[in-house]
Amino acid sequence: MRIFEKLNNHVLKGLVAGLGVVAAGVAAMPLASLAEPAHGLAIYGEPALPQGFAHLPYANPDAPQGGTIRMAEPGGFDSLKPWVLKGNAAWGVGVHVTESLMMRSIDEPFTLYGLLAETVEVAPDRTWVEFVLRPEARFSDGSPVTVEDVIWSYETLGTQGHPRYHSAWSKVARIEPAGARGIRLTFTEPDRELPLLMGLRPILKKAQWEGQDFAESGLEPPIGSGAYVIDQVDPGRAISFRRNPDYWGRDLPLMAGVNNFDVIRYDYFGDANAMFEAFKAGEVTVWRELSAQNWATEYDFPLVARGEVVTSEIPNERPSGIVGLALNTRNPIFADWRVRQAMIEMFNFRFINQTLNGGADPRITSYFSNSVLGMDHGPATGPVAALLEPHAASLPPGALEGYSLPEGDARAMDRAAIRRSMALMAEAGWTIQDGQLRDDQGQPFAFEILLNQNGTAMRSGSEVRQIVNIYVEALRPLGITPRVTLTDAAQYVERTNNYQFDMTWYERGLSLSPGNEQRLYWGRDGVTTPGSRNWMGMDSPAAEAMIDAMVASETAEAFTAAVQALDRVLTAGRYVIPVSFSPVSRLAHAADLTYPDNIPIYGDWPGFLPEVWWQETN
Incomplete structure (x- = not known):
C-alpha cells in the first residue's frame, strides 16, 4: 500500500x-496537544496506534526467535562510544545496547511510542515535556533505570557528547525530577519538535561513567537497557551482540516480533570487494548491493545457484537524501556560486550513470526529491514563495526562479557543458592561461578530492573512485587537475570532522520528518564548530529561516511548504554534485533469513534490519 x-x-x-x-x-x-499523559506522541495529530496496541504494524509477532545474523562493515573501529566526537565507534552499540525514553515507528513520518517511558505529556504550547519511567525498566546488570540516570544522560550528552546533541540541548532551560519516576524538561521557547527529540536521547548508566572524561573515546563495553549486550569485541575487526535473556522489555507490545536473533555480529573488512567475497563465501549472511549494475550481473555465484542465498528488493517512500561530491565553501575557490555551478556542469551524470550503472537508477534532483517534501523545479509559488521572498536578496540564483541540474550528454565529453562552465569561470575571474585555469594573479585553480578508501554506507570505495576518475578526466578541458587523496576510515573521519578537505564524498539520508537536526546539517554553527554535518560550510540566513518556519509549523501544509522552501535554498546553493539514488534497497541474504510481509513506509531503514528480521528454523 x-x-x-x-x-x-x-x-x-x-x-x-x-x-x-x-x-x-x-x-x-x-497541531493537537496532549491534555494528559499518553502512550505516544506525534508531531501532528495523534499516534496511529492506539493505547493497548498489540505490535508494530511492520513486525511479525509470531516470528521465531534464535539464530545468528552476520553483517559486514567497511573499515574498522577503535571505540565503543558512539555518543562522542572522538574515535571511530563500532556500529550497533547505540542501536542494540542502549535505549531511549521513546521509540520511533518507521511506518509513520514522526511518531514515537513509550519505551523506557510509560507515558509522555506535553504542554499545550509545547514549552515542556514530561516523561514517566516504567517501574520495570532495568539496565542489563539488573539495576533499575532511574530518574537520576536520565537527567545525567541528558546533561552529559548535551554538554560533553557529540555536537549533534548540543543544538537541541541549548533550548532546554532546565531538567528536573517530577515525582518518583518522572522527568520534566522545560524549554527556553516553544518548539513543536523538541519534545520528540528529547524522547530519543540514549539513556546511559550514570554510575558506569561518573569520574571519567566522558568526551574521550574508549573500548569499555557500555551498560545499557537494550535487548542486547556486547558479547565479543575484536577491536577494528569484529563485534558481536548477544540477546539478553533477562531483557526487561521483552513483553512490551513494541517488542513483539522485534529483536529475534540470539546473536548479531558485524565483521569489518578493508573494502567492499573483500566484504562481497566474504558474503559469497557464506561468512556474511546479508549484503546490501549498492550498484544496480552489479545487482543485474553479479548474482550467479554458487550459493545463489544452490538456493542458499536469495535476493530481495525492499521499496521505500522516503526522500532521496543527498549523495555526491560536496564542495567545501570554506575554501575561497568554492565560495562563488558560479564556480560551484561550473563544477556541477562538468559532472556528466548521464555518461557516468550509463557507464557505471547501466543508467538503471535515477538522479537525485534535490535533497528531498522522491517525496512530497521535494521542491518544484519551476518558479516558487504560493506559501513557498511567500517564505522565500523576504530573503530574495540573499538567495542563490534559481531558488525563487526555479533550478534544475544539467541533463548531461551520452558522450564522455559534454561540449555544451564545457562552454557553459568556461563562461561561468570567466565571470568568476578564472581563465585558461598556458593550459591551466588561473585567476588574474596567476594562481592556479587547484583543489584536493578527499576519499575514504573503504567506501561508505551507500557506495563502495571502488565505485566512488570510478566516479571521481571519470570526473577528473572531464575537468581537464577546463585546465583543472584535482589531486585525489585516499585515506583509511579513521583519517577520513578525523579530516571530515574538522573540515580539512576541498571536495569529498558526501551522504546524508533525509526523512519524512525533518526538524531541528537540519541546523546540524546546514546551520551556520557548523561553519566553525567541528563535528557538524555542514561539511559544505554553508552560512545561509534563508536556510535557517526555513528551518525555523519548519519547526514552528502548526499544520502539515505549513510544514511541507517550509521544507520545500528549504529544499530550494539547498539545491540552488549548488553545494553538492548529486549522483543517483535507488527507490528500493537491494538485499541479498541467506535463504533462511526473512522479514515481514508488511513493509514500513521507510523501507530498509534503521529499525528494520536486523530488528524485525528472523531466521527460519527447520
Whole structure:
C-alpha cells in the first residue's frame, strides 16, 4: 500500500500521522496537544496506534526467535562510544545496547511510542515535556533505570557528547525530577519538535561513567537497557551482540516480533570487494548491493545457484537524501556560486550513470526529491514563495526562479557543458592561461578530492573512485587537475570532522520528518564548530529561516511548504554534485533469513534490519 493511502486511512480514522495529509489532498489539521499523559506522541495529530496496541504494524509477532545474523562493515573501529566526537565507534552499540525514553515507528513520518517511558505529556504550547519511567525498566546488570540516570544522560550528552546533541540541548532551560519516576524538561521557547527529540536521547548508566572524561573515546563495553549486550569485541575487526535473556522489555507490545536473533555480529573488512567475497563465501549472511549494475550481473555465484542465498528488493517512500561530491565553501575557490555551478556542469551524470550503472537508477534532483517534501523545479509559488521572498536578496540564483541540474550528454565529453562552465569561470575571474585555469594573479585553480578508501554506507570505495576518475578526466578541458587523496576510515573521519578537505564524498539520508537536526546539517554553527554535518560550510540566513518556519509549523501544509522552501535554498546553493539514488534497497541474504510481509513506509531503514528480521528454523 502506498504511503499516501496509508496516511489517508489514518486521516479517515481521525489519526493524522504527519505529512501525507497534504499529499493526499486532505485539508491540513492543526497541531493537537496532549491534555494528559499518553502512550505516544506525534508531531501532528495523534499516534496511529492506539493505547493497548498489540505490535508494530511492520513486525511479525509470531516470528521465531534464535539464530545468528552476520553483517559486514567497511573499515574498522577503535571505540565503543558512539555518543562522542572522538574515535571511530563500532556500529550497533547505540542501536542494540542502549535505549531511549521513546521509540520511533518507521511506518509513520514522526511518531514515537513509550519505551523506557510509560507515558509522555506535553504542554499545550509545547514549552515542556514530561516523561514517566516504567517501574520495570532495568539496565542489563539488573539495576533499575532511574530518574537520576536520565537527567545525567541528558546533561552529559548535551554538554560533553557529540555536537549533534548540543543544538537541541541549548533550548532546554532546565531538567528536573517530577515525582518518583518522572522527568520534566522545560524549554527556553516553544518548539513543536523538541519534545520528540528529547524522547530519543540514549539513556546511559550514570554510575558506569561518573569520574571519567566522558568526551574521550574508549573500548569499555557500555551498560545499557537494550535487548542486547556486547558479547565479543575484536577491536577494528569484529563485534558481536548477544540477546539478553533477562531483557526487561521483552513483553512490551513494541517488542513483539522485534529483536529475534540470539546473536548479531558485524565483521569489518578493508573494502567492499573483500566484504562481497566474504558474503559469497557464506561468512556474511546479508549484503546490501549498492550498484544496480552489479545487482543485474553479479548474482550467479554458487550459493545463489544452490538456493542458499536469495535476493530481495525492499521499496521505500522516503526522500532521496543527498549523495555526491560536496564542495567545501570554506575554501575561497568554492565560495562563488558560479564556480560551484561550473563544477556541477562538468559532472556528466548521464555518461557516468550509463557507464557505471547501466543508467538503471535515477538522479537525485534535490535533497528531498522522491517525496512530497521535494521542491518544484519551476518558479516558487504560493506559501513557498511567500517564505522565500523576504530573503530574495540573499538567495542563490534559481531558488525563487526555479533550478534544475544539467541533463548531461551520452558522450564522455559534454561540449555544451564545457562552454557553459568556461563562461561561468570567466565571470568568476578564472581563465585558461598556458593550459591551466588561473585567476588574474596567476594562481592556479587547484583543489584536493578527499576519499575514504573503504567506501561508505551507500557506495563502495571502488565505485566512488570510478566516479571521481571519470570526473577528473572531464575537468581537464577546463585546465583543472584535482589531486585525489585516499585515506583509511579513521583519517577520513578525523579530516571530515574538522573540515580539512576541498571536495569529498558526501551522504546524508533525509526523512519524512525533518526538524531541528537540519541546523546540524546546514546551520551556520557548523561553519566553525567541528563535528557538524555542514561539511559544505554553508552560512545561509534563508536556510535557517526555513528551518525555523519548519519547526514552528502548526499544520502539515505549513510544514511541507517550509521544507520545500528549504529544499530550494539547498539545491540552488549548488553545494553538492548529486549522483543517483535507488527507490528500493537491494538485499541479498541467506535463504533462511526473512522479514515481514508488511513493509514500513521507510523501507530498509534503521529499525528494520536486523530488528524485525528472523531466521527460519527447520
